[in-house]
Amino acid sequence: MKQEIFKIASNTQIAPAVYKMTLLGETDAITAPGQFVDIKIDGLYLRRPISVCDLYGNTLTLIYKVVGEGTEKLSESRSGDELDILTGLGNGYDLSLAGDRPLLVGGGVGVPPLLWLAKELKLAGAAPTAVLGFNTADEIILEDDFKKYCENVVVTTVDGSYGIKGFVTDGMPADYSYIYCCGPEPMLRAVYGASETSGQFSFEERMGCGFGACMGCSCKTITGYKRICKDGPVLKKEEILWKQK
């Protein structure tokens, strides 16, 4: 982890309530797709954790949805503004287990962190397939970006306004070597149930510090208590213990 000052290069809306921000700064603490950064926002006490969407040299790309006061303020920041950011947080995805035909399944703002993963998997010689799920056509993001790195890109929409009508589980192919998944918890559960290979799932939790100090975001797993921010956010399929509802 490092605390760095980044300069905003751009911050633009790309879908309803969804923004893409590119930042310039020291990124060397960010070592794996699936990691996140924790952003200090003026006037708010706690930092706000946002997943890394892409990384190229010292350019960091984040895609985030406005869901509350923190992301609302973030969306109002402009190019040239500076942000105090903790970088390189969380474990990220382990690429070594992917096999030759990994499947990437993302839903909503769970899609962006899989983009850098797709890029790295392709670089490593794999042929990934991506299934990207959204509610409706207006919300679709990054489809063309995924096409650069994936053999197949399947888009599903709940209302059927684009691609396959239904959920991401309706778009999952039958044959793949491994699965990587990121999205809201009901989606993670559905994909967990529908997947036949081993895999890795990225979780979300309300965080305090973001770097393992406060135990605010702990969860129970088969291999013991884990902090989503430090031991996660990515959990191996074999260690997931779903919360009782």
Place this chain on the structure above:
Amino acid sequence: METKVNLCGIEIDNPVIPASGTFGYGYEFAELYDINCLGTFSFKGTTKEPRFGNPTPRIAECTAGLINAVGLQNPGVEAVINEEFPKLKKCFNKPVMANVSGFSVEEYAYTCEILDKEEQVGWLEVNVSCPNVHGGGMSFGTDPKCAAEVTNAVKAVTTKPVIIKLSPNVTDIVEIAKACEEAGADGISLINTLLGMRIDLKTKKPVIANTMGGFSGPAIKPVALRMVYQCYEALSIPIIGIGGISSAEDIIEFMLAGATACEIGAQNLVEPYACKRIIDELPAVMEKYGIEDLSEIIGGAH
């Protein structure tokens, strides 16, 4: 510039102490900076048995602070000694403050007795003020008799300085602090978090799964400072001031109120280098206010 202070018979290089629950068992922060610059630190609240704590969400944003309802998640005293201490020893060569919590007087005594024997432990900080557990924690710290009973029981089985960490969620903090002093406490820490809550306007339900939690951060500083000031008038044992401290100026303010040392809690969570920064800033701030020796200003506002 002299920043050394004497905390219950042990001299520490400076009065800056990360507070329990915001610094783990130290080694997480040792990856960021050499934690030997600290006066000491108070490790994660430890109980006899391992605890997962409360369901999530456990954290809520507030104006100038946060609410936490972690609920004393810790691996239990045995694992702390066998697994955490060896890791700590590699990155911290000063005496550490062992923070202990419990659900009965016997349990407090049991855990303290074990930790008292550990070479790395300098002080026992007994938390009778956790607002996030039922049937323990704060219920011992809101009644002078119970607080004294815990103090007595721990003192009977330990040799190291015993510091009782008190709750602000009481009518008369002085009465409880005095009861602890009379029962043999070597020092007191105050304050723990204030009981608070937030409600989510979208779901129309409490943000915290456990409904309420402990409120900390800069917003509570005036309350903490007032309680340190009040207790200093009534006590002759050292006081550790805690509550919203985020700068060297805050340390000096608490020491003037009567604190011998200070704990920094919430600030570590939003600024991981906070304690190092405060230690680095201290000499210049002392100079600005004409302070040669920090220990000379303790209680200076009285």
